[in-house]
Amino acid sequence: MEKKGAQLIRWNRMIRERLTLFGQREDGSMVIFAVFVFIMILLVTGMAVDFMRVETTRTRVQATLDRAVLAAADLDQTLPRDEVVADYMTKADLADALVGDPTVDEGLNYSEVSASAAVEVPMLFSGLAAVTNPGSSYHESLTVPASATAEERVAKVEISMVLDISGSMNSNNRIGNLRNAASEFVNTVLADSNEDLISVSLVPYSEHVSAGEDLFGQFNTNQTHGYSYCLEFENGDFSTTSMSRGSDYDQVQHFQWAYDGRNNDRTRTVCPRYSNQTITPWSQDRNALLSQISQLNGTIQTSIHLGMKWGAGLLDPSTRPQLNGLIGQGDVDSAFAGRPASYDDNETLKFIILMSDGENTSSLRLQDWAYDSDSDRNHWNNYNLQYYLQHYVDSRYHSRFYWWKYDSATMNQLTHNICSAAKDNGIIIWTIGFEVPSDAGNTVLRNCATSPSHFFDVDGVEISSAFSAIATQINNLKLTR
Numbered sequence: 001m002e003k004k005g006a007q008l009i010r011w012n013r014m015i016r017e018r019l020t021l022f023g024q025r026e027d028g029s030m031v032i033f034a035v036f037v038f039i040m041i042l043l044v045t046g047m048a049v050d051f052m053r054v055e056t057t058r059t060r061v062q063a064t065l066d067r068a069v070l071a072a073a074d075l076d077q078t079l080p081r082d083e084v085v086a087d088y089m090t091k092a093d094l095a096d097a098l099v100g101d102p103t104v105d106e107g108l109n110y111s112e113v114s115a116s117a118a119v120e121v122p123m124l125f126s127g128l129a130a131v132t133n134p135g136s137s138y139h140e141s142l143t144v145p146a147s148a149t150a151e152e153r154v155a156k157v158e159i160s161m162v163l164d165i166s167g168s169m170n171s172n173n174r175i176g177n178l179r180n181a182a183s184e185f186v187n188t189v190l191a192d193s194n195e196d197l198i199s200v201s202l203v204p205y206s207e208h209v210s211a212g213e214d215l216f217g218q219f220n221t222n223q224t225h226g227y228s229y230c231l232e233f234e235n236g237d238f239s240t241t242s243m244s245r246g247s248d249y250d251q252v253q254h255f256q257w258a259y260d261g262r263n264n265d266r267t268r269t270v271c272p273r274y275s276n277q278t279i280t281p282w283s284q285d286r287n288a289l290l291s292q293i294s295q296l297n298g299t300i301q302t303s304i305h306l307g308m309k310w311g312a313g314l315l316d317p318s319t320r321p322q323l324n325g326l327i328g329q330g331d332v333d334s335a336f337a338g339r340p341a342s343y344d345d346n347e348t349l350k351f352i353i354l355m356s357d358g359e360n361t362s363s364l365r366l367q368d369w370a371y372d373s374d375s376d377r378n379h380w381n382n383y384n385l386q387y388y389l390q391h392y393v394d395s396r397y398h399s400r401f402y403w404w405k406y407d408s409a410t411m412n413q414l415t416h417n418i419c420s421a422a423k424d425n426g427i428i429i430w431t432i433g434f435e436v437p438s439d440a441g442n443t444v445l446r447n448c449a450t451s452p453s454h455f456f457d458v459d460g461v462e463i464s465s466a467f468s469a470i471a472t473q474i475n476n477l478k479l480t481r
Contacts (some may be wrong), residue, residue, distance in 0.1 A: 160311035207308030212278035230271035261386025359441030360411030
């Protein structure tokens with residue numbers, strides 16, 4: 001035993017001496033350094049491989065998700081947008097990567113789709129680095145996240161504001177509430193950020209719609225007087241939004257027939273005669289529109305179909321020559337050259353906001369024999385028809401002087417026709433029934449709207465809420481694609 005103990009001591013002494021000698025020799029240091037370098041190379045190379053796999057996976061997931069949300073957000077997309085995203089990911093063998101359901105936000109003229117994904121990538125080499133906290137194991141995989149949002153909006157917007165200025169609007173402060181509501185609407189949609197994008201045509205209507213002298217002059221007309229400027233439409237004109245005809249338009253006679261005739265009032269003629277009652281076409285001049293709206297006042301009868309005909313016509317490409325003519329005269333901003341846009345222009349949306357406080361009434365015209373000379377036309381510029389008949393004509397002959405151009409039933413049908421023609425061309429119609437006293441009046445407006453949700457039945461100051469809701473929708477229309 002003593003011999004074996006002495007031998008073990010000698011071996012321990014020899015090992016210590018050899019290790020000491022090995023540590024003191026240069027070739028031993030080089031081996032340690034070489035081993036260290038080899039391990040580092042192996043570690044860096046392994047980590048590079050791992051992270052290359054991570055980046056490749058991330059790129060693949062992100063690219064697929066980007067394509068998915070872009071396709072889903074397309075305004076022309078007819079399939080459910082969340083299903084489009086899921087289908088793209090499934091076909092890329094990434095169905096399990098989606099995190100939750102895609103988020104969809106869409107309106108009449110925009111859509112936004114967001115989605116997130118995550119994939120676990122196994123780490124094959126990075127464990128060599130022991131990238132861990134003390135006492136924990138290294139990460140066996142790395143989560144690769146991805147997220148994407150796509151939004152499509154329309155840049156150009158064309159709006160017709162078709163506003164009732166019939167005589168009943170003077171009651172119960174309706175005209176005041178309308179002025180406030182319409183002004184707020186204009187301020188919202190014509191914000192500075194919308195410059196050159198949104199055009200607004202203001203179309204006040206009562207028994208007829210005054211084009212105003214400048215716009216009237218852009219149409220082919222059989223003009224017979226210069227007292228007021230309305231176009232006469234035939235029933236067939238309401239089956240189309242176009243205002244391009246194979247024949248010239250006749251000019252509406254200038255006279256007044258409404259009211260009791262006890263005085264010779266001529267301020268409320270069939271064709272409105274004052275500048276604040278005329279169309280302001282294709283404008284982005286906020287101050288000019290606000291100024292006109294502040295001067296709106298109620299006049300005579302209600303002809304919804306005529307307001308709608310002009311509202312739709314000013315959105316129809318057939319009036320492009322008239323717009324260009326007004327640009328040439330300096331009456332319309334040159335930024336709107338080429339408008340109204342074609343109906344298939346997917347970068348332009350067209351809207352009509354139709355407001356009325358009642359229902360279609362009736363409208364008459366003078367017989368041709370009573371309006372076929374300059375002296376006749378001058379006569380009726382100086383005399384209210386009712387006043388003249390009561391003071392100068394035997395009551396037995398009153399009906400010989402006039403004929404009924406429209407009754408309420410005909411007007412309702414023509415309103416239906418022009419609303420249908422507008423909707424068939426993709427024009428979005430909002431209608432506002434403002435303190436309408438009858439179900440029949442609201443029915444006409446409700447049927448004219450693009451959908452039941454596009455119809456507002458309001459009273460008093462609620463009209464501002466209706467215009468505000470519509471303006472908020474339209475104000476989102478800026479190009480982001």
